[in-house]
Amino acid sequence: MTPWPFDKKALKITIYYIAFGALWIIGSDHLVSFIIQDREVTFAIGLVKGILFVLLSGLIIGILVFYHRGKITRSNKMIDTMQRRYQILFEKTPVPMWVYSIDTFEFLEVNEAAEKQYGYTRKEFLEMTTLEIRSVSERLKLRETVETPGFKEYGYSGVWQHQRKNGEIIYVDIESNYLKYDGRDCRLVLATNITEIIKSKEEMEALASQLNNFVYRASHDLRGPLARIIGLSNLLIKDPDPDLSMKYKKMVHDSALLMDKMLKRLLTVNALKDYEPQLCNIELKKFVENIADEVKQSNQCETFPVEVDIPFDLFLKADPKILTLALENVLDNCIKFRNKEKESSAYIKGRLINGELHLEVRDNGIGIETDVRERIFDLFYMGAVESQGSGLGLFIARKALEKQSGALCLKENLQDETVFELILPESKQESPTDHHLDDFHISYQGGY
Numbered sequence: 392m393t394p395w396p397f398d399k400k401a402l403k404i405t406i407y408y409i410a411f412g413a414l415w416i417i418g419s420d421h422l423v424s425f426i427i428q429d430r431e432v433t434f435a436i437g438l439v440k441g442i443l444f445v446l447l448s449g450l451i452i453g454i455l456v457f458y459h460r461g462k463i464t465r466s467n468k469m470i471d472t473m474q475r476r477y478q479i480l481f482e483k484t485p486v487p488m489w490v491y492s493i494d495t496f497e498f499l500e501v502n503e504a505a506e507k508q509y510g511y512t513r514k515e516f517l518e519m520t521t522l523e524i525r526s527v528s529e530r531l532k533l534r535e536t537v538e539t540p541g542f543k544e545y546g547y548s549g550v551w552q553h554q555r556k557n558g559e560i561i562y563v564d565i566e567s568n569y570l571k572y573d574g575r576d577c578r579l580v581l582a583t584n585i586t587e588i589i590k591s592k593e594e595m596e597a598l599a600s601q602l603n604n605f606v607y608r609a610s611h612d613l614r615g616p617l618a619r620i621i622g623l624s625n626l627l628i629k630d631p632d633p634d635l636s637m638k639y640k641k642m643v644h645d646s647a648l649l650m651d652k653m654l655k656r657l658l659t660v661n662a663l664k665d666y667e668p669q670l671c672n673i674e675l676k677k678f679v680e681n682i683a684d685e686v687k688q689s690n691q692c693e694t695f696p697v698e699v700d701i702p703f704d705l706f707l708k709a710d711p712k713i714l715t716l717a718l719e720n721v722l723d724n725c726i727k728f729r730n731k732e733k734e735s736s737a738y739i740k741g742r743l744i745n746g747e748l749h750l751e752v753r754d755n756g757i758g759i760e761t762d763v764r765e766r767i768f769d770l771f772y773m774g775a776v777e778s779q780g781s782g783l784g785l786f787i788a789r790k791a792l793e794k795q796s797g798a799l800c801l802k803e804n805l806q807d808e809t810v811f812e813l814i815l816p817e818s819k820q821e822s823p824t825d826h827h828l829d830d831f832h833i834s835y836q837g838g839y
Contacts, residue, residue, distance in 0.1 A: 408452060415444050487563075487582045489516070490572050493537055496520040499572055508584055510556030521580075524553050526560075544569065550585065562589045619646040659716070659787055668710035668795045675741055675748070676701040682715060683739070686722045695726055696734075701741035707748055708817055709795060716791035717799060718750070720784040721811050725754035743817065750813040751802065758809050764801060788813075 419440050481488060487505035491498050501516045509516075509524060522530045529552055536548065548565035555561060563582040570579050620643050676699060683697040722737065729735035738753040759767060768789045789799040797815035 407455065408448060411451065412444070412448060415440075415447075419444075487584070488580060489521070489582075490570070490577050490579050491521045493569075493576045493578055496522050496533075499575070499577060505582070508555070508561075508582070509553070524555075526552060526554060529553075550589075551582075553582070561586045619643075659783075663787070663790050663794060666712075666794055668713060670708055670710055673707045673709055673711055673714065675705045675707050676703055678711070678714070679718065679739055679741065679750075682718050683722060683737075686719055686726065690723065690726045692726050695729065696736035697722070697725075698736070698738045699741075700739065705741065705743060707743065707815075709748070709815055713791045713795050713797070714813075714815065717788040717797075717813050717815075718752070720788040721752045721799070721813065723784055724811075725752065725756060725809075728758075729754070729756045746817050748813070748815040748817060750815070752811045752813065754809055755807055756809060758807070759801065767801065768799070 481500070482502045484502055485504055487502065487508045489498055489501040489505050497520050498516045501513055505516070506513060511519070522533065525533065532551075546567065548567060551563055551565050553561055553563050562585050564585050565580060565582055567578050567580040570577055624643065679699050679701060683699065687693050687695050687697065725735075725737040733755075735754065735756055738751075740751045740753070742749050768785050785799070792799050792813060792815060795815060797813065799814075800812050801809070802812040803810040
């Protein structure tokens with residue numbers, strides 16, 4: 392049973408009224424009996440006195456009640472103002488917030504930032520539970536957390552995975568506190584989206600791992616030719632036979648070239664990190680034919696057929712360095728991994744589709760094993776025993792295209808045919824000066 396409410400102000404008014412009434416009755420009766428002895432007159436005066444008492448006491452009570460109601464009204468207005476301010480602060484806070492029931496996990500209140508972060512409307516939220524924005528494993532984790540002793544205290548809950556309405560997984564940093572809301576045990580939650588921070592951390596760790604691998608592989612691949620050069624130099628010093636000396640000199644020369652090629656490729660990888668594209672108009676068919684001829688000469692495979700199917704009037708505004716690096720390395724693959732048991736060839740088809748260059752490079756070589764397809768663009772990865780290179784070719788090709796928002800992908804990999812697709816958006820930006828192709832020439836590095 393609810394106890395009768397105790398109001399100090401109401402008690403004061405009652406006491407004032409009793410005191411005034413007692414003083415009026417006792418005091419006025421004594422005064423009248425002292426002055427007037429006539430009963431009829433005394434009765435009449437008593438009647439008037441009673442009427443005056445009622446009027447005066449009513450007036451006093453009215454004044455006190457009016458004064459008290461005024462204070463109550465002002466207090467209520469102040470409370471309403473504070474409630475509106477706190478409601479605005481809750482709704483407009485840029486950090487997603489909500490209140491949920493500890494017993495049922497129902498959402499009882501959410502702010503606008505939560506609606507934007509998760510994609511649900513307030514109405515949808517209030518028909519859901521906080522379990523519905525989590526994966527199954529996270530739901531179990533939340534139930535265990537709620538049952539943990541001391542959960543009612545304020546606390547930092549750590550990083551959680553939440554799910555948006557569109558299914559996207561995000562990482563959120565959770566802080567929460569216990570409160571009573573509409574008489575229910577609830578939790579006020581602040582959920583800061585730290586997805587970008589988590590992704591940046593993962594990228595940093597991947598880069599660190601890639602850098603360690605880069606340093607290890609670079610030093611390993613450079614030490615091989617260097618060790619051969621040292622060994623051959625010792626033989627040259629010790630062996631007087633001129634025929635053998637010439638053979639050793641050629642081997643030293645070949646090792647030095649291999650080492651130089653490796654260094655140039657490593658420098659290319661490093662230079663790509665900070666390279667800013669320089670745009671000019673490219674006559675695509677002639678450009679591709681020149682690159683194909685250079686790659687064939689570098690591989691001493693001038694008879695390797697390369698058909699270029701590109702319209703004569705196709706011009707592209709792009710960076711020639713980027714396109715050269717990408718196409719050279721892909722064509723080098725076609726030649727390095729040709730099938731020597733049959734007549735191998737390559738076919739290059741280029742078209743401009745919706746402002747993007749789509750360049751298909753098709754060959755009928757040995758193909759790429761299915762189990763290595765996902766790794767062929769990785770740094771230093773060599774997916775075939777025939778590979779005699781550094782494992783940098785396709786990595787450089789893809790990174791180069793990405794510098795101009797392009798892409799390189801393995802489009803098809805059939806038994807007798809491999810198709811790479813180079814995609815490069817045509818830039819609308821005008822180049823500051825008109826460049827000739829020779830200004831951007833890159834000497835072919837060779838090797839997969």
